[in-house]
Amino acid sequence: MTTPLPPTDPTAPDAQLPGEAELAALYRQLPRSEPDPALDAAVLRAAAQALAAGEHPLAVERRRGPRERGDWVRPKDQPLPNLDEVGVAPRRRTPPWLLGLGSAASLVLVAGLAWHLYRQPASVPATPASDAADTVAAPAADRPATAAAGVAAAKAAPPAETAPAAAPMAFHAAVEAQGVDPAQERELAAIRQLFAEHHDEEAQQRLEDFRRQHPQRELPEDLRLRLRQP
Amino acid sequence: MDAAVDPDAMLMLAYARGDLAAFETLYARHRGMLYRFLLRSVRDPQRTDELFQETWSRVIGARARYQPQAKFSTWLLQIAHNLMIDGARRQRPLADGDEAEVALAHLATPEREQPDHALSEFERRRHLQRAIEQLPDEQRTAVLLRLEQELSLEEIAAVTGVGRETVKSRLRYAMTRLREVLSE
Numbered sequence: 001m002t003t004p005l006p007p008t009d010p011t012a013p014d015a016q017l018p019g020e021a022e023l024a025a026l027y028r029q030l031p032r033s034e035p036d037p038a039l040d041a042a043v044l045r046a047a048a049q050a051l052a053a054g055e056h057p058l059a060v061e062r063r064r065g066p067r068e069r070g071d072w073v074r075p076k077d078q079p080l081p082n083l084d085e086v087g088v089a090p091r092r093r094t095p096p097w098l099l100g101l102g103s104a105a106s107l108v109l110v111a112g113l114a115w116h117l118y119r120q121p122a123s124v125p126a127t128p129a130s131d132a133a134d135t136v137a138a139p140a141a142d143r144p145a146t147a148a149a150g151v152a153a154a155k156a157a158p159p160a161e162t163a164p165a166a167a168p169m170a171f172h173a174a175v176e177a178q179g180v181d182p183a184q185e186r187e188l189a190a191i192r193q194l195f196a197e198h199h200d201e202e203a204q205q206r207l208e209d210f211r212r213q214h215p216q217r218e219l220p221e222d223l224r225l226r227l228r229q230p
Numbered sequence: 231m232d233a234a235v236d237p238d239a240m241l242m243l244a245y246a247r248g249d250l251a252a253f254e255t256l257y258a259r260h261r262g263m264l265y266r267f268l269l270r271s272v273r274d275p276q277r278t279d280e281l282f283q284e285t286w287s288r289v290i291g292a293r294a295r296y297q298p299q300a301k302f303s304t305w306l307l308q309i310a311h312n313l314m315i316d317g318a319r320r321q322r323p324l325a326d327g328d329e330a331e332v333a334l335a336h337l338a339t340p341e342r343e344q345p346d347h348a349l350s351e352f353e354r355r356r357h358l359q360r361a362i363e364q365l366p367d368e369q370r371t372a373v374l375l376r377l378e379q380e381l382s383l384e385e386i387a388a389v390t391g392v393g394r395e396t397v398k399s400r401l402r403y404a405m406t407r408l409r410e411v412l413s414e
Binding site for chain 2: 017018020022024027029032033034035036039040042043044046047048
């Protein structure tokens with residue numbers, strides 16, 4: 001069984017330790033040093049400034065030398081410095097009219113580019129090179145003299161057909177905007193490539209298949225001329 | 231401790247509400263005891279100034295979240311003690327014996343003492359000062375808090391972060407050592 005201790009008041013003086021009274025008396029005779037007036041002024045000024053600005057000036061003032069490892073820098077509850085005081089220009093708001101103008105200009109640019117790309121494959125037959133290629137549409141055995149011209153046309157044609165490949169994203173966007181299936185366009189491009197490489201039989205077969213699968217699709221002029229009539 | 235019975239806590243709360251005069255009163259009441267506690271603990275006047283200023287800086291910075299759960303003086307000394315511990319961890323060397331003696335020699339000597347009697351009193355005080363300086367850090371802190379601040383064992387325990395019996399043991403060892411030095 002333990003005897004409960006009487007409750008103790010933390011602020012009540014304890015019973016003195018042996019010899020404490022003598023030491024305390026001698027200690028009280030020691031010189032009573034005080035902080036310098038400059039130190040007093042610094043603390044009081046810091047207290048006043050903290051109230052005035054809600055800041056913590058001692059956190060800056062007390063450092064006299066370079067920062068040492070483990071140095072306390074500033075309390076975490078410090079507010080961020082005013083940007084105007086430190087010379088940082090605030091970010092300007094963009095005028096609303098500028099946003100509207102930029103959006104309209106972008107729309108016009110995209111629409112124009114799409115229209116241009118969409119019209120470009122249809123204009124290929126109108127070029128002289130495709131006129132020459134048209135002459136290859138006849139069987140090579142029937143018209144051997146035109147073979148060289150056909151090869152030249154085949155070499156000349158790809159730049160016109162590869163134009164969409166140079167800007168695939170814009171091309172597909174334009175095609176979709178016009179309601180044309182990109183898969184069909186790819187198939188037609190492949191057929192053109194086969195004709196250009198003189199795989200005429202395969203090209204004809206795929207062109208006829210394409211025609212059967214998509215009877216509503218209007219063939220481009222160059223391929224329509226190559227299609228064998230039934 | 232209830233703030234209603236601690237006038238220092240009331241002053242601190244008043245300062246937190248914007249009363250600068252309350253802080254000036256609070257500062258006047260504690261500036262001397264805090265400065266002496268720091269000076270006799272670290273024995274380096276320059277370091278004492280830094281710690282003194284930093285302690286009050288912490289008080290000022292904590293004014294908005296201050297809650298009087300203990301005596302203001304206990305809280306103030308706790309801040310100072312923690313800053314001293316942080317400084318010791320940074321391995322900053324304390325002033326050597328000569329430097330400390332020079333620093334303590336600057337302290338004013340009471341003029342009321344007679345020259346013949348003053349010599350022995352001076353010697354006793356000097357012995358006491360040197361004996362306190364030579365105590366281990368924990369014992370020196372406990373003695374200073376006891377003799378300078380007249381804190382209770384519980385209050386010293388709160389400031390230093392150890393148990394009451396540990397404080398009592400440190401004080402016993404320290405005072406025994408001081409009495410031995412004075413009796414030599």
